[in-house]
Amino acid sequence: MWEYTDKVREHFINPRNVGRMDDADAVGEVGSMACGDALKLYLKLDDNEKIVDAKFQTFGCASAIASSSALTEMIIGKTLQEAEQITNEHIADYLGGLPKEKMHCSVLGRDALEKAISCYRGEPEKKVDGQVVCECFGVTDRQIERAVRENHLTSIEDVTDYVKAGGGCGNCHDAIQDIINQVLGNAPKVKKPSNKLTNIQKIRMIEDALEREVRPELRKDGGDIELVDVDGDKVLVKMRGRCASCAASQVTLEHYVESKLRELVPPELFVEEVPS
Amino acid sequence: MKPIYLDNNATTRTAPEVVEAMTPYFSDHYGNPSSMHSFGGDVGRHIRDARAKLADLLGARPEEIVYNSCGTESDNTAIRAALAANPDRRHVVTSRVEHPAVKSLCEHLVKEGYRVTFVPVDRKGRLDLDHLYDHLTDDTAVVSLMWANNETGVIFPVEEIARETKDRGIVFHTDAVQTVGKIPIDLSNSAIDMLSLSGHKLHGPKGVGALYIRKGTKFSPFLIGGHQESGRRGGTENTAAIVGLGRAAEFVAAHMEEENTRVKSLRDRLESELIRRVPDAVVNGDTDNRLPNTSNIAFEYIEGEAILLMMDGHGICASSGSACTSGSLEPSHVLRSMGVPYTAAHGSIRFSLSIYNTEEEIDFVIDKLPPIIERLRQMSPFWKGACQAQTTA
Numbered sequence A: 001m002w003e004y005t006d007k008v009r010e011h012f013i014n015p016r017n018v019g020r021m022d023d024a025d026a027v028g029e030v031g032s033m034a035c036g037d038a039l040k041l042y043l044k045l046d047d048n049e050k051i052v053d054a055k056f057q058t059f060g061c062a063s064a065i066a067s068s069s070a071l072t073e074m075i076i077g078k079t080l081q082e083a084e085q086i087t088n089e090h091i092a093d094y095l096g097g098l099p100k101e102k103m104h105c106s107v108l109g110r111d112a113l114e115k116a117i118s119c120y121r122g123e124p125e126k127k128v129d130g131q132v133v134c135e136c137f138g139v140t141d142r143q144i145e146r147a148v149r150e151n152h153l154t155s156i157e158d159v160t161d162y163v164k165a166g167g168g169c170g171n172c173h174d175a176i177q178d179i180i181n182q183v184l185g186n187a188p189k190v191k192k193p194s195n196k197l198t199n200i201q202k203i204r205m206i207e208d209a210l211e212r213e214v215r216p217e218l219r220k221d222g223g224d225i226e227l228v229d230v231d232g233d234k235v236l237v238k239m240r241g242r243c244a245s246c247a248a249s250q251v252t253l254e255h256y257v258e259s260k261l262r263e264l265v266p267p268e269l270f271v272e273e274v275p276s
Numbered sequence B: 001m002k003p004i005y006l007d008n009n010a011t012t013r014t015a016p017e018v019v020e021a022m023t024p025y026f027s028d029h030y031g032n033p034s035s036m037h038s039f040g041g042d043v044g045r046h047i048r049d050a051r052a053k054l055a056d057l058l059g060a061r062p063e064e065i066v067y068n069s070c071g072t073e074s075d076n077t078a079i080r081a082a083l084a085a086n087p088d089r090r091h092v093v094t095s096r097v098e099h100p101a102v103k104s105l106c107e108h109l110v111k112e113g114y115r116v117t118f119v120p121v122d123r124k125g126r127l128d129l130d131h132l133y134d135h136l137t138d139d140t141a142v143v144s145l146m147w148a149n150n151e152t153g154v155i156f157p158v159e160e161i162a163r164e165t166k167d168r169g170i171v172f173h174t175d176a177v178q179t180v181g182k183i184p185i186d187l188s189n190s191a192i193d194m195l196s197l198s199g200h201k202l203h204g205p206k207g208v209g210a211l212y213i214r215k216g217t218k219f220s221p222f223l224i225g226g227h228q229e230s231g232r233r234g235g236t237e238n239t240a241a242i243v244g245l246g247r248a249a250e251f252v253a254a255h256m257e258e259e260n261t262r263v264k265s266l267r268d269r270l271e272s273e274l275i276r277r278v279p280d281a282v283v284n285g286d287t288d289n290r291l292p293n294t295s296n297i298a299f300e301y302i303e304g305e306a307i308l309l310m311m312d313g314h315g316i317c318a319s320s321g322s323a324c325t326s327g328s329l330e331p332s333h334v335l336r337s338m339g340v341p342y343t344a345a346h347g348s349i350r351f352s353l354s355i356y357n358t359e360e361e362i363d364f365v366i367d368k369l370p371p372i373i374e375r376l377r378q379m380s381p382f383w384k385g386a387c388q389a390q391t392t393a
Helices: A006-013 A062-075 A088-094 A100-120 A141-151 A156-163 A173-186 A199-220 A249-264 B016-022 B038-058 B071-085 B100-111 B129-134 B158-167 B239-277 B304-312 B333-337 B359-379 B383-392
Strands: A026-032 A037-045 A051-059 A132-134 A223-231 A234-241 A270-273 B065-068 B091-095 B115-119 B140-146 B171-175 B194-198 B209-213 B281-283 B294-299 B348-352
Touching (some): A006 B304, A037 A062, A100 A156, A199 A223, A223 A249, B016 B239, B071 B140, B239 B294, B239 B359, B304 B359
Parallel strands (some): B091 B115
């Protein structure tokens, strides 16, 4: 029998916001019956992109239903931009924790939310994000990589608990181990950020994130970025190369650079450009 | 809240008569049956009595019974012994729906270099006998098949298969853990070479099992140690549990008719009423050849763990073949081998009754379960589609 927290049990027995929404502004559907859990999330937004209502339908176990219910409670009243910051760990924490083997239920919630938001923004349906590694559950290398990075996973078992990969026939275990090694090897442990970071630590982490994640993307378009200074939570950067003259660089800065840094370094960060 | 216990294929209530028979062996008759003094030696006599009672239940001779710790030990011992007795044969035949005690061992044997044939079953869980017989060769050392399936209750024709394998000089073992005590067994009239059973599945205690080894069957022990069990299983006897198992054998023999009449009709009523009241519910398994106490029902479009947890709120105990209940991510290998679709496998619930169940309890479940199914389906994104399919059909 699973050790569920009282909050998980409570959300399972009395789930909030269950049902369909016929006039939803955004819908995110993830999972499948074959996988054993599925979630359909409906969002209603006001003119300021604030989530004024959310509903869900879930096929799955108690923790999947509880995670869905918790998610709707967490996002109602938030703007899309705020809701976007929610990670699977936030959902699990909100419920007072989930058994390790059930963490994939919280990932399901996060994925549905992400899908609903891209649906609203009219972003094209990403076909398959990466190469499928786990055939049994249709999990790609990118998904595994992300789960490993964000949740600091270190074993195949962990990966199975979070994204199900490797939980079927087991043929992909070597491939999963390779991904873990790669992420752990490449990423000198990006420790869970806390406010107690010294400025030096913060600068190192930002440099590291820029080098690994941001620059390779910008360079594809002939651009680059330079870290000028870090002042508290303010990150001062200079755009280089084509980015310096590109009219869309402000958008890149806000939507890409800032969100990447918030993901990898403390979430309070904001980025400002220093004019060349 | 007194539980409504419908999970007797997982384990059974130790009968109060059994507990009563066991108690003195902890406090008073604690001697070692191997001892030379009569304080210990007397215990040995009671073990002989218990052995005779268990042999009676099976239609076996007392010396054909070897006590051990559990069903899993019996299964491992039997298959290993058959392989050791026929070192030049490297092939094992079993089915795709075995209990992990046999399934995992056979998968392990593959790694050790043995060839294993996993015989498939059909949609109702019936064994593909042609496939089985086609794959028996001169290299086959042992055929190991469960007598009745723990999840669906489907009974395999093991006595017929045992006659066939005997003619070919192949050892036949059956995992009868779910069968002993539920349907009559007479080994004096069968060709079965080895049979596994477990105490706690027949109202005996946990921690004791037994392996029947037909006289004349080549055997080598699994646990090597003292001379206990005529050198066939080392280790000081679990005296209280062995006495308890003997008492349990008497107990189930006395209730065998009730199991196959009253308990069976309670099971049938539970099943037919649930199917009648709940749309898109189907019985898994061959209802013509089934244990009298077991019913496996798939409630489509919802997930089993959620059903179990809601039933738990009413004190109703059952099991599920869903992935979420096991901690693995795949639903039951038994249901998947039967080709039960995922829509149904994840939402399958096993009810397994015993003589302790009453009509009131069954009525209670019939009353409480349909609203639970309805409630979970209202939450399910797949459910509306099913309704539409029904109304347009």
